[in-house]
Amino acid sequence: MLYRSVDRRHALAAAALGRNPATPGPVADEGELLHAVTGEILDISPHLIIIETPDGRHERLVIAPWATAWRGETVAPADLPRGSQVIVRAVQGGRVAERIWADITRITGVIQNVGKGARDRTMELYCGPHRGRRTVVIPYGASGRLQVRHPKFEPGYLFDAIGVREDGVSHARLPATSQPPYRWTSVPEQPPSYGGAQSRISGTATWSDAFDLDERGAAYPMLESSDSECDEAGVSCARLPYLALGSMLEMRNVCTGRTSIVPIVTCGCLAGRFCDRCLECGTSPRGRIAELSPSSFVELGGDLTTGCFNARVGLG
Amino acid sequence: MTQVSQVWITIAAAQIPVLAVLLALGMAAKIRTVTNNSEPGGMSGLGPAVLVAEKWRAPAMLGCAAGEAFLLGGLMLTGHPFFRWGAVAFFAVSAYVLWELRRRRPDAGCGCFGDVSSIPVGARSLARTVVLTAMAAGTVWVGPAPGWSVLAGISWIEGLAMAGGLLLVAALSPEIEEAAARIRYRVPCEQRRMDPETALNRLRASAAWQAHMRFLASPDPVDSWRELCWRFFAYPGRGPEGNRLEVVFAVHLIGRRPAVRVALVDAEGRPVAVEPVTVGHSRPEPVSARSQPRSGRMLTRARHAARHNSALYGSLASPLESRIEG
Incomplete structure (x- = not known):
């Protein structure tokens, strides 16, 4: 069967079932809309950040006085290096930055093998059929914090951490969750809900x-x-x-x-x-x-x- | 021997078949659980397998079943004290294992009757094992009569004692509620695996297909996907003026003659109104999930389906709405 673009599916399903197609995006029902601005830092000062977005536009955002930034740890926005890939949470129509995450990455996968080493260790993960395998570094300084929530650094167990990408290499910094106690093939079945749909x-x-x-x-x-x-x-x-x-x-x-x-x-x-x-x-x-x-x-x-x-x- | 002690021995002897029934059920359920364990880790919530490493879980379950089969045979075919004491030891160890399981893995079921015993070990499961230990201990003082001879020459006192023993064990078995719930329960259609080929065959047997076949440029769908209880098939098509269209069919996944909806959509995604061909020889099938039921049983099913759709799709004004809404 020829695999068509999935973009049409929603419109086709809506037509078949006689419903109105939904428009993706935030629903402005409560509070001010938040905007995510992404791209590479071209210039940054304590009050202004200039970002080149993936489509080549230059976005100039005012940095709010209460804004915070994260790059492996909490830092002052002005200390972020130029060239970092950032995601900015912006308010006021996307013009005022109030939270900046730089070079952030999330490392979610199944542990394949863990390198031996006295200090930093490398870990190979299987991240699903679409995402393939990736190798991450577990820095010595973060390994204690990670292993408190991920006690089994063993093949077959799930791993989920947040880290930073430096020179093309992902470094885990924070555990994103507590490691499930079962292997990834042993997901416990949930009890059925007898109350119907x-x-x-x-x-x-x-x-x-x-x-x-x-x-x-x-x-x-x-x-x-x-x-x-x-x-x-x-x-x-x-x-x-x-x-x-x-x-x-x-x-x-x-x-x-x-x-x-x-x-x-x-x-x-x-x-x-x-x-x-x-x-x-x-x-x-x-x-x-x-x-x-x-x-x-x-x-x-x-x-x-x-x-x-x-x-x-x-x-x- | 006094008459009272004679009655007690009769009651104790009547528990041999009760123990045998429990051992037989436990053995069969464990073997079934292991053989049906197609999903890796399916026994991850069952004791005593959960207390051992994953690769030993199936052997542990089968070992348990083998022990039960051994005791079952011994109790029913011989009157040797070895099997009576063996049953006492088996149930006493089981009580300890359940206690330990409750302490170490409070989320795990006892696994006494395979995957039916998946609810966490509670006071009833523990009490049942203690009662079975007491029943097994009582049989030690019974004469060397095998279990089958108790059944063969059963008296009314033994019959009553046997029924009482079974009732007591049943009252202490949470698995009965679980089994009844499983029999009543059907996975909701939106969570049930459904074969796309079945839906395609049902579509091709439908009147909607016959009525819109002339718009299809190809008999093979270019895309197929599923949302909740509907499977969609998209076909390349041509309108009455030869303009390019897409014909999309929505087939409900429940029923042998399911509801089928169809729309012709232009390149911009707008529905196009056309006059379908009326097919005289084909049987009419419902065009919506709210078709009129024809019998009492169908009426009950239709009411159930309406309640289900109401919960799933929101307002009754648009029961076919399948967008997930907050």
Whole structure:
């Protein structure tokens, strides 16, 4: 079967079922809209940052007095090096920067092997059929903090950390979650819900660096393998319904009260294998609903260094 | 021997078949769990397998089943004290293992009856093992009669004692509620795996397909995807004026003659209105999930489906809405 562009799917499904197609993007229902501005720092001062966006535009943003920046650790915005890839959370129509993440990366995968070394160690991860393998460095200074939340640095166990990308190499800095105690092939089956169809699905929304910096979208675990060309799809810890690439999720950040319509653009085969909870505001139900692109995550009010927010997608 | 002690021995002897039934059920369920364990790690929440390394879980489960088969055979075919004491030891060790399991893995089920025993070990499971240990201990003082002879010459006292033993064990078995719930439960359609080929075959047997075939430029779909309880098939098509279109069919995944919806969409994604061909010989099938039921059973199913759709898709004004909404 010829595999067509999934962009048309939502419009075609809407036409067949007689509904109005949804427009992706933030829903302006509560508070001021947040904007994610991404690109490379051309120049930065304590009050102004100039960014070259992926499409070649130059964005000049005022740095708010309360703004903070992160590059492996919290730093003053003016200390960020030129040439860094940044994601900026901006307010006031996208003109005022209030949070800047520089060279941030998220390392989510299955441990394949861990190098031996007295100080820094390298770890090879399998990040799913679409993302392949990647090698990350576990710096000696961060290994204690990482191993408190990831006690099993052993092949077959999941790993999820936030780090920085320096000279093309990813360095893990912070654990993004507590490591699941099971191997990645042993995802516990969730008890069935006897109450019938769920009208709301709550869980955790995380982010992933598998997207382009300025891309808006989500990776969703419960896709049919035949529709998504992903043999490892269809595993979920949150009892999610089947959707398709091109479907629209109306994702709500329960912590900030922000809602956004996000298209499903890729398979979240690893997200479905985490049965963790987010503690951003209260304790979320178990399981990851979706992995968002960094821009979508930021526009929903998420903090990239925290790594998750309590999310809800509704079915009615 | 006094009459009272004679009655007690009769009651104790009647528990041999009760123990045998429990051992047989446990053995069969464990073997079934291991043989059906297609998903790696499917036994990750079941004791006592959960207490050992992953590669030893299936052997541990099978070892347990073998022990039960050995005791079952011994209790039913012989009256040798070795098997009676063996049953006491087996259930006493089981009680200890369950206690340990509850302490070390409070989320794991006991696994006593395979994957049906997946709910966490509680006081009832523990009490049941203690009761079984007591029953097994009682059989030690019974004469060397094998279990089958108890069944063969059963008296009314033994029958009552056996029924009482079974009722007591049933009352202490959370698996009964779990099994009943599993029988009642059906995975909601939006979470159920469905074969795309089945949906395609049902589409091709539908009146909507017959009515819109003339618009298709190719009999093979160029794209197919699934959203909740619908599978969509997109075909290249041509309109009445020869303009290029896409014909998209939505097939509901429930039922042998499911609801089928169809739309013709132009290059800009706008629906195009056309007059479909009326097909006289084909049987009409429902065109929406709210078709009229024809019998009482169908009425119940339709009501259930309506409730399900209402919860899943929101307002009844647009039951086919499948966009996930917050």
